[in-house]
Amino acid sequence: MTTITLTIDPAFRVGPVRRRTFGAFVEHLGRCVYTGIHDPEHPSADADGFRGDVIDLTRELGVSTVRYPGGNFVSGYRWEDGVGPRDQRPRRLDLAWHSTEPNLVGVDEFMRWTKASGTEAMMAVNLGTRGVQEALDLLEYCNVKGGTALSDQRRANGAAEPYDIKLWCLGNEMDGPWQIGHKTAHEYGRLAAETARAMRMIQPDLELVACGSSGVPIPTFGQWEQTVLSETYEYVDMISAHAYYAEEDGDLGSFLASAVDMDHFIDSVTAVADGVRAHKKLAKRIHISFDEWNVWYQKRAESVPPSGDDWPVAPVLLEDKYNVADAVVVGNLLISLLRHTDRVHSASLAQLVNVIAPIMTEPGGRIWRQTTFHPFAQASRYATGEVLQVAIDAPTYETAKFGDAPLVDAVATRDPETGAVALFAVNRSTTETVTLEVDSRSIPGLRVLGATTLSNPDHTWVATADDDTAVLPRDNDSATLDGGRLTVQVPPVSWNVVRLGA
Numbered sequence: 001m002t003t004i005t006l007t008i009d010p011a012f013r014v015g016p017v018r019r020r021t022f023g024a025f026v027e028h029l030g031r032c033v034y035t036g037i038h039d040p041e042h043p044s045a046d047a048d049g050f051r052g053d054v055i056d057l058t059r060e061l062g063v064s065t066v067r068y069p070g071g072n073f074v075s076g077y078r079w080e081d082g083v084g085p086r087d088q089r090p091r092r093l094d095l096a097w098h099s100t101e102p103n104l105v106g107v108d109e110f111m112r113w114t115k116a117s118g119t120e121a122m123m124a125v126n127l128g129t130r131g132v133q134e135a136l137d138l139l140e141y142c143n144v145k146g147g148t149a150l151s152d153q154r155r156a157n158g159a160a161e162p163y164d165i166k167l168w169c170l171g172n173e174m175d176g177p178w179q180i181g182h183k184t185a186h187e188y189g190r191l192a193a194e195t196a197r198a199m200r201m202i203q204p205d206l207e208l209v210a211c212g213s214s215g216v217p218i219p220t221f222g223q224w225e226q227t228v229l230s231e232t233y234e235y236v237d238m239i240s241a242h243a244y245y246a247e248e249d250g251d252l253g254s255f256l257a258s259a260v261d262m263d264h265f266i267d268s269v270t271a272v273a274d275g276v277r278a279h280k281k282l283a284k285r286i287h288i289s290f291d292e293w294n295v296w297y298q299k300r301a302e303s304v305p306p307s308g309d310d311w312p313v314a315p316v317l318l319e320d321k322y323n324v325a326d327a328v329v330v331g332n333l334l335i336s337l338l339r340h341t342d343r344v345h346s347a348s349l350a351q352l353v354n355v356i357a358p359i360m361t362e363p364g365g366r367i368w369r370q371t372t373f374h375p376f377a378q379a380s381r382y383a384t385g386e387v388l389q390v391a392i393d394a395p396t397y398e399t400a401k402f403g404d405a406p407l408v409d410a411v412a413t414r415d416p417e418t419g420a421v422a423l424f425a426v427n428r429s430t431t432e433t434v435t436l437e438v439d440s441r442s443i444p445g446l447r448v449l450g451a452t453t454l455s456n457p458d459h460t461w462v463a464t465a466d467d468d469t470a471v472l473p474r475d476n477d478s479a480t481l482d483g484g485r486l487t488v489q490v491p492p493v494s495w496n497v498v499r500l501g502a
């Protein structure tokens with residue numbers, strides 16, 4: 001059996017664990033909103049029509065921020081359609097997903113949902129078909145106390161207090177030719193800069209995110225960030241990154257190494273941002289909002305929007321069913337995000353319910369957890385305090401997509417207040433159980449509090465409404481700690497969490 005040595009040391013501190021790393025995303029897309037978070041017919045629905053069971057699982061998942069309302073949807077969205085009396089709200093064509101938007105849920109309902117779910121809103125403005133004025137209008141509606149036309153409209157609509165939304169996305173994926181109102185980097189950079197500058201005239205302490213690239217493979221990757229940041233650097237706090245991964249052509253080895261690409265993405269954007277900083281001779285640093293990331297099988301039929309005269313409300317779209325390998329990759333992507341906590345200040349799993357989601361619902365019926373629910377919930381729960389880089393001495397294997405990849409990847413967290421240490425590790429081997437030998441001697445007095453493993457002899461197992469519990473993170477009894485050396489065996493294609501404490 002291969003033995004891999006890892007070292008955990010408080011000196012390897014990267015930065016704080018950020019709650020915002022555990023954000024998610026709710027888009028008006030498919031069944032994410034309608035029959036997802038919102039389903040008035042459901043027995044658990046509240047007065048707004050929000051499903052209580054979805055709220056419960058959102059809390060269990062440990063979600064911090066929720067990005068809203070898109071996504072591609074936002075680039076054609078008129079936020080005014082979604083406020084005021086419901087029976088007077090217009091139905092609109094949603095060009096992004098070839099659907100009909102009934103506008104039964106809008107800003108006010110969503111903000112009530114964030115309150116019910118204990119989450120923080122990350123609001124996106126439309127910089128596709130709209131511009132500075134409409135962004136200012138939405139900000140006035142949401143954040144101005146009262147005494148102006150739009151803030152008084154909010155009050156009349158039932159929200160006496162301002163929402164005080166801090167996090168704002170300046171558009172969505174404006175680099176993508178698929179985007180409504182797609183722009184060149186220069187066109188977008190100018191618009192984003194002017195929008196940000198004006199928004200800060202209302203509220204200087206906003207946290208603003210400019211659109212970065214929609215993935216490393218997009219031809220403008222790097223150059224886009226360079227141009228956009230040259231225009232916006234002084235006015236924004238973060239630049240976004242989006243990445244989706246999938247097992248293609250049976251190449252499980254590459255798929256399991258997806259986090260190698262995410263590492264590269266983050267490191268590249270960091271380098272470009274720091275290059276612009278040097279050129280501008282500024283002290284301020286730009287951070288990354290990885291506000292769309294997940295496994296997404298884009299080539300599957302359920303990712304193809306309707307066409308022709310068919311403009312349904314809440315069609316089944318992007319309802320990927322995730323297997324055990326997908327969950328291991330999701331866990332590994334979380335490892336990458338945590339490892340970059342010095343530069344990734346916000347992240348959103350895309351998405352939350354039904355649409356490439358950890359939570360699935362039947363309209364009016366059952367709810368269940370996908371395999372990908374578990375690594376997210378565990379990382380959100382057990383990552384506390386500070387992120388520690390883990391020194392890993394592991395053999396590599398060759399991948400077709402991402403070059404040589406280490407067989408094992410890991411990150412650790414340590415809470416200086418409680419002394420709790422958590423090790424998150426994946427075994428990317430498709431065949432071999434490996435032994436992890438973890439040197440933790442620099443943190444004396446630890447013992448094993450618990451160890452779990454998510455894996456299955458058949459890594460293609462998927463959860464369903466009938467059975468979402470046959471494969472769960474299970475206790476891993478092989479974990480022992482002796483003389484500051486932790487030993488644990490981790491099976492092939494597995495996500496593992498070892499918790500240590502005094």
Ligand code: AHR
Pocket residue numbers: 027029070071072073172173214292350351
């Ligand atoms: O999350 C699904 C879609 O992926 C979003 O609408 C878009 O921003 C991205 O391309």
